[in-house]
Amino acid sequence: QVSLVESGGGTVQLGGSLTLSCGASARTFSDYVIGWFRQAPGKDREFVTAISRGGVMTNYVESVKGRFTISRDNDRNTVQLQMNNLKPEDTARYYCAATSIGLFPPRVATFDYWGQGTQVTVSS
Numbered sequence: 001q002v003s004l005v006e007s008g009g010g011t012v013q014l015g016g017s018l019t020l021s022c023g024a025s026a027r028t029f030s031d032y033v034i035g036w037f038r039q040a041p042g043k044d045r046e047f048v049t050a051i052s053r054g055g056v057m058t059n060y061v062e063s064v065k066g067r068f069t070i071s072r073d074n075d076r077n078t079v080q081l082q083m084n085n086l087k088p089e090d091t092a093r094y095y096c097a098a099t100s101i102g103l104f105p106p107r108v109a110t111f112d113y114w115g116q117g118t119q120v121t122v123s124s
Helices: none
Strands: 002-007 010-013 018-026 033-039 046-051 058-060 068-073 078-083 092-099 118-123
Touching: 002 092, 018 033, 018 092, 018 118, 033 068, 033 078, 046 068, 046 078, 058 068
Parallel strands: 010 118
Antiparallel strands: 002 018, 018 078, 033 046, 033 092, 046 058, 068 078, 092 118
């Protein structure tokens, strides 16, 4: 069981940077693969990135490769999403999610635990 809380969202101009944080309450945080998803109004929720339980492996949706970086600190029960060179199409509510299935890359359907989301708005 894990609870997740996102923070760090806000409004930034095109080309700017933003760092999102996901704080987790879990007995064994390292048991969970952590992912970030985003959802824009009128669109389906989209997988963005994930990080393996030990932080060794990561994967990204093609549209954010080279711009976003996911990292985790299992001692502090936190996951970060560093977003650089933001574009208007990155505008969405961003959600942190967790799955206890350790396979990597994760199946998106296995993410059972979700945070409340944090809004990211990129202005042009």
